[in-house]
Structures are given as C-alpha cells and as structure tokens.
Amino acid sequence: MLVVKKFGGTSVANKERIYNVCRRCAESYKNGDDVVVVLSAMGKLTDELIAKAKDINPNPSKREMDMLLTTGEQTSVALACMAFEALGIPAISLNAFQVAMHTTSAYSNARLKRIDTERIMHELDQRKIVVVTGFQGVNKYGDYTTLGRGGSDTTAVALAAALKADACEIYTDVDGVYTADPRIVKKARKMKEITYDEMLDLATLGAGVLHNRSVELAKKYGVALVVRSSLTNEEGTVVKEDVKVERMLVSGVAADKNCAKISVVGLSDKPGTAFRLFDALSQANINVDMILQSVSHDNTQDIAFTVVGDYADDAIKVIEDNKTRLKYEKVELEKGVAKVSVVGAGMMSNPGVAAKVFECMYNSNINIKMISTSEIRVTVLIDDKEVEKAMNAAHDIFGLED
C-alpha cells in the first residue's frame, strides 16, 4: 500500500514530536507500506521568519518572502530524516525543486499544476521513506512559490493523486471530523465518514480541520482522505465521494463567529444598483457572503450582506467612498453576529431540513437575522452570543449524537 502522511507544524515542533512522527511512519513502513511523508515548518518557525523579514523590510516582495519561508519546511524534512536514520529506517528528504512540484507563478498564493513522480518513485523503490516539504512549489521561472494557507494539506493530496496513493492521511491535533465543535457542543460525535461536499461546507464554515482547497483537490482526483490524530491511534474520519453508512439527513453543525452584517438602506431601485455595490466591494478584494435584498418600496430598496469580520470596516469605507455613485440613504454595520450551519448530503433529497432548523431556533428563542441555503447546507445568521445554544439545539433536533 502506498500512503501519503501529512503532519502539521505542531506535530514537528520539537525533537520529541519529530520522533513521535517518525515512529508512527516507521510502523507503517515496517508493515510493508510505501510511505511518503509531507511536513510543514516546525511550530512557530514560519512566524519567526516572517517577523525577521518584516524587521528588515515591512513590505518585502512576495518572491523573496517565499524564498525565505521555504527554508522552514526544508529544515523539518532534513531533521525528520536524521531521526529516521537514528531509528535505523532508510529515509530521504526532498524539497520542491527535487520532487519537482510545478505551480502557477503567483508568489505566496500559487496553485499546484503538476508533480513529477520519477524521483519519489525511484526512492520508494529503494525502500526509503520519502519526506517531502509541504506548502512549497517551483514556478515556470524556476523560483520558489508557496501555496498559501493550508498549503501542506494541498501538497499531500496532490502528491497522493500524482502517485495514485491508496490513502492520504492528514494528521492533526484533533482525532477526526466531529458533528460539531466538541468545545461548544458536548454531545458532538466523531464521524466515521463524510463526503467531500459536506467536508467542503464544513471547512468553509469554520470547522477548521482541513483547508477547503485540499478537499476540492481530493474530490477532483478521488483521493480518499483520512483525518486523524497525530497523538492517538484512533481511526479518524474518512472523507470520500460516497459514504457507505446509511445516509444521515444531517451530518454536522458548524459555526463561524468572525462575521459582520452590513445593511445599505434606501438604495434607488433601478437596474444595476446591486451590481455597482458588489462590484465596488470586489474591486477592493472584499468577499461578500450571505446577501439579502429587500422587496422594494417607494422606488428604494435595502440590501444587507455579511463579510468576514476583519473586513467590515474596509467594506464600510468602500461604500461611503462610493456614496455619490451608489446613491443610498444610510449604511449600517452590525458586528457580533455569527453564522450557524447545518450540513448534510442527505438533505438534497429531503426538503424539510430548513424548516426544522427554523423551528429549533424558534423553540430556543433565537432570532434569525439572515438565511442562506445550498443543496447540502442551511445557514442562519444569529447573534454571536447565541451560537452555543443554537448549535446544541440543532445538534439535538437532528439526533447527531447517535
């Protein structure tokens, strides 16, 4: 069996943890598996490198930043191979040039285009564990690039796809994907299986276990992902296309507290009004999430939408800067709001889920400010003080604890 195993920065933060990672991989190797390990930079090393750079130049070019940051994973893979050697396991480290990992040109936020497999396959054939730098690639100019947030997950999934691996195991500090965040919902239960689409919705909505780019990639290439703990031997959660267990109506509940609601009141009710508003925001690189457009009255309408909390003030500024062009009466900002989402592939064939969500919010006396739905998701915007109550209520009403 060929397995790609990915470990994040906390899993290789010090000597003991590096040995822990290597011992786990050695077990699999001794069972006869071909093992490819993908590592991130150690603990806080990336942050330290960024601080070093900013001290030299507050606005370094992204190219040189990538040149600097890629030393982080290279340090991890070299040290891990030294630990493998000490354990008597043949291992070899490879960076993005050595593999080679071809990406698009964009420094700091590149996308993987193609991975050469010759070198890795050659080393696996020598019965070596191959330890590969996550997060980094090489672009058409022959320069280092990095893959942005969650980049090492993406490296692991892409490698698994290129090598036609039998499994891609993502080791984290949690032991799988839960029906809800166990810190908020006490009865939350670890799922054995979940579909790519459900995982994508949970990832986007703040479950935080896997970055959505890696899930998208896994879906595209049909890579079976396993999310499991780097500390325990528990089985973890499998993310794949078809889930064999009897389809639950709802598989999980997620929350995202980093939200703000913006209402633009008294916009003229003419064609192009919404376009001009959201175009101005997109020009400023502000992503808009839920959108609510009111029925018009007196030739005016109101438009409300949510943005990531950090961008709320920027969004307000953009709207106010465009006041003469947009023509509106006033703009209102509401912070302290949160999205709670119910996700489940089973709801595609069952239209009652949304109603049930509203019912349980009503029963819990929670005011719903906005609603948005997709084929496999129902999201409500509520006061962030009510997130815990709302999540537990939804978890209960859909019987997720069983």
Add this chain to the structure above:
Amino acid sequence: MLVVKKFGGTSVANKERIYNVCRRCAESYKNGDDVVVVLSAMGKLTDELIAKAKDINPNPSKREMDMLLTTGEQTSVALACMAFEALGIPAISLNAFQVAMHTTSAYSNARLKRIDTERIMHELDQRKIVVVTGFQGVNKYGDYTTLGRGGSDTTAVALAAALKADACEIYTDVDGVYTADPRIVKKARKMKEITYDEMLDLATLGAGVLHNRSVELAKKYGVALVVRSSLTNEEGTVVKEDVKVERMLVSGVAADKNCAKISVVGLSDKPGTAFRLFDALSQANINVDMILQSVSHDNTQDIAFTVVGDYADDAIKVIEDNKTRLKYEKVELEKGVAKVSVVGAGMMSNPGVAAKVFECMYNSNINIKMISTSEIRVTVLIDDKEVEKAMNAAHDIFGLED
C-alpha cells in the same frame, strides 16, 4: 564592470550589517556596475543548525546535513534582497538549484564542476543585483551538497570565473593581507599586491584570510581577487598572477601554532620503511607535513615529522598499533611546537633567503627543530613560545615594514 562581491557570515549577522552590505553593493550598482553578491549563512546560524541536528541524531548522514545547512545561506540571500528592495534597488536571490551550481557528488565536501550562467546573466541584464547563496551546490543526483570550509570564497571565485567577471572582491573583517599577523608583529604592513602562489603559501600556513581552495581556483582561471574590509573603504590587497611592483625578496611571514612533532626512533634501515610508516598514517586520514629522515647508523634510522596538533594523538595510536609491522625502538611526541614561514615569490631567483632566516633565528637565540623549503618559502619548526620573537626578527631582517 561585472563584479562578484563575497561577504562572510559575520558581515550579515544582523539587520544593521545586512544593510551595511547592501549599501556598499548599491554604491557599486549605482556607479553602473553589474553586481553579483555571494553570501554565507548569518553569524552563528550554521553552528545552531548543526547543534539542532546533533540533538536529533549525533551522527546524521552528510546528505541530510547538507539539506539542513543549505537553508542558512538561503535565509541570508532572501533577507538581503528584502533590504535591497527597501533601499529601492532591484535585486533577486538565487540558490544553488536556481543558478545552477553543479558539483561533485560528495556531500559536505563537494567540489564545483560547472556553473550555469544563463539565469544570472538574464537577471543582470534586467539591471538587478543578483544575490547568490555561497557554500552550496547541486550534485548529479539533484541533491544539495556543500563545499566544506571556506566554501563561500570558492563559490565567489568560481562565479567570477564562469561570468568572466572583471573582479572578485572578498570582504572580510580584516582590511587586506599583511606581511605578518598585526597582532603578533607590530610593524606588519598591508600589502597592495601578492601573487597567487604567495597567497597559497600564506593561506596554507595559517594566515587565515582566504581559504586555499579559492586561491587555487582563482589561479587556475586567472581571477583577480581583492581582499578587503567589509567595514572600511580602504583599498585592500589584490591577489593575482603577476605583481607589478618591484619584486620584494620576501613578501610575508606566517606562523602556525597548531603543530606537533612526532619522532619514530630506531626504525630498521630497509627499503620500504618510510613507505610503510606514512602509508599507515594516510590510511588513517592523517596528513603529514614536514618530514626529517636521519642519516642511518647501526642499520637503523630515525624519522621525524609534523602533523596538525589535533591529530597528534591519533597519529601516535596508528604508529603504536603498527609496531610489529613497522619495527622501531620508540616513538616520541613533542607538542608545543610551531611553524614560522617566510614567503616570497622573489626568493626563487635568490638563494640567500634560507641562510638569512637561519641567521636571524640564531641571532635571536631560537633553536630550529626542523626545516622545510619550497621555491617560494622557507619554514622552520620552533618552540611555540618563541613564535612572536621569531616573526618579528624575520620581519625585521627582510625589511618588510617599508
């Protein structure tokens, strides 16, 4: 003019020094020069990386060690380019893969075979300062290698040769090559020019300014080297094939205190005796320096030689382990000895130098234990407590202060 400028680890040890390096290079760039900068790892970073590695595995493989250490220079070049950007100077960093620097396969002690110049020339043509990692290369397996001690000097000289540079400037913490170590000989004088061969003898004999591999390479490709200070604007010393100034008899005096003398007494005077002795030492990777073979008497002879002080005990062990094969009466070790050498291309056509050296040692009441000479060098082995006296005496007798 195309100039290669090399700065060592202390020159880039912190933010201020990195900016100091960049400002110097920017001056040259603004004068219209094409500037290639070669950097070592920052200050003690290489030592820290070695300590990290040894903590994980006391005997890491050289391949993984090189993989780890090469992150050091990559960090330097990325940070330096960020400083250039802050100064408004276009710059780009390149590592051994990007250049590419082809070396022999030997990890930790590779030799440069070939340097591709396309990428560097392309970047210079864009009027960028090109900042290259010193000390590192890539071997035929596509793996990182390092060049061993003094590696960054070698990188700079090899780059200057490959790029047909007009000059190769080696910036150090001294401002040039002196007629003797100024800490020992007060009247020591900085030389304006020195030949490759003189520099090689001085380097080998402990002047410590340039590593001899880089001088050999400079001689082979006729690269004019300039040794100068990274802190002052003084002119430094030019190292080249022909020195224009009227040939001095002697150009410098050097000392090496890390010496030990070993005497093997009562060896049988048969053919092959010396061969067996030095073969046993060379099998153990112990380099022998000065050799003195006595006239035989009673069918036995004595052989004395010097080794680097650190290897003295190993050498004694090798000789004692081979006692039955070598057949000798006893072996004696004398520590606390030092070599003092007088070097000068001018002595080739003037046979009186050796005699003058002996004369001044005699006048200073210094006992000479061994003598060795080459075309441009006279070396005497003396008690290390007399080094200062001997160097000053030699410096005086040859009138080096003028």
